[in-house]
Amino acid sequence: MTENFPQLSSFDEPSLDAAFATLAEEVRTADTTDIEAFRLHWLGRKQGRLKLISEAWLKSAPPEAKKALGIRFNQLKQQIEAALEAPAPSTTRTARAEQGIDITLPGTVRAPGIPHPLLKTMHEIVSVFHHLGYSTNLGPQVESDFYNFEALNFPPNHPARDTQDTLLIAAQQSRPSRDRLLMRTHTSPVQIRTMIAQAPPIRIVIPGKVHRNDAADATHSPIFHQVEGLCVGPNITFSDLKGTLDHAMKALFGSDVRTRFFPSFFPFTEPSADVQISCIFCGGKGCRKCKHSGWIELLGCGMVDPAVFAAVTEERRKINPADDAYNPEKITGFAFGMGVERIAMVQHGISDIGHFYSGDMRFLEQFAS
Numbered sequence: 001m002t003e004n005f006p007q008l009s010s011f012d013e014p015s016l017d018a019a020f021a022t023l024a025e026e027v028r029t030a031d032t033t034d035i036e037a038f039r040l041h042w043l044g045r046k047q048g049r050l051k052l053i054s055e056a057w058l059k060s061a062p063p064e065a066k067k068a069l070g071i072r073f074n075q076l077k078q079q080i081e082a083a084l085e086a087p088a089p090s091t092t093r094t095a096r097a098e099q100g101i102d103i104t105l106p107g108t109v110r111a112p113g114i115p116h117p118l119l120k121t122m123h124e125i126v127s128v129f130h131h132l133g134y135s136t137n138l139g140p141q142v143e144s145d146f147y148n149f150e151a152l153n154f155p156p157n158h159p160a161r162d163t164q165d166t167l168l169i170a171a172q173q174s175r176p177s178r179d180r181l182l183m184r185t186h187t188s189p190v191q192i193r194t195m196i197a198q199a200p201p202i203r204i205v206i207p208g209k210v211h212r213n214d215a216a217d218a219t220h221s222p223i224f225h226q227v228e229g230l231c232v233g234p235n236i237t238f239s240d241l242k243g244t245l246d247h248a249m250k251a252l253f254g255s256d257v258r259t260r261f262f263p264s265f266f267p268f269t270e271p272s273a274d275v276q277i278s279c280i281f282c283g284g285k286g287c288r289k290c291k292h293s294g295w296i297e298l299l300g301c302g303m304v305d306p307a308v309f310a311a312v313t314e315e316r317r318k319i320n321p322a323d324d325a326y327n328p329e330k331i332t333g334f335a336f337g338m339g340v341e342r343i344a345m346v347q348h349g350i351s352d353i354g355h356f357y358s359g360d361m362r363f364l365e366q367f368a369s
């Protein structure tokens, strides 16, 4: 081994510096890819290069040179240890680059997906009612005239049908009017489907997409979303309806929101009401958003019309002629319906409904929290 050592002609300081500089350069340029081999080569207990050199040189060194020799051995050892702790990055980088991997390049950031703001609001509304013990029911978007209108007390040719400009499925004229298909104009047909299938008590929410032949503008879209609710059982009163909706509005918009109910008309509820909440932008003082009234109209509701229970009973009696589950003398109920877009627009202060459908990431990314 000794023939590989740098030649040490003299033990004066310039000679020592020259010899150790050679060794330091050897450590600096060593291949540290196999870090354990590098460690053994220099620091191995028996055959380590550092041990062999120190033994050879210290043996022949005069006593006055031993201190200078010892200091330089310690410096060399520290250099080797430092190299062990931080393997030469240039070597590693080159090795990886040869494999086609450059770990110094920034990674590809894949942003996590988020729910669409409309779905988020829809889930929030549904969740408020889930906490009140409601369950979720869904129904088809292509409905028959019977479920969408007739059973909900919109008789054929009744003017109330004109309030919901309907998209009809083509070529249905040969069918009886109750079976003609259309795009549902509200989620209310699921109320009928549920009551025909299930006896009271009923507490359901019905989220879903609805369709109307409306021209798109800042507040209208031919396709939009509703969450409808139905509660049927013995002794359900208008007070229950008011308490339920007041709680729901506070849960959605904050506990200091107030509600008020105004007489309204829907064919399937009697009495019917429009619900307003105190303006969340001005607290009720009056501002542009609430047209200086202090109130924002948000949803419709009412007590289920006995004519709806009668239509349900007629269907149920086709299966069980003695069915009396929806006798309006024994049970009552309330229903409510709200537009998800309308709620989301108020929640977030959005002025144009078109933003929800534009697919513009600059709009959607604002809801990524």
Ligand SMILES: [Zn+2]
Pocket: 279, 280, 281, 282, 283, 284, 285, 286, 287, 288, 289, 290, 291, 292, 294, 295
């Ligand atoms: Zn206001």
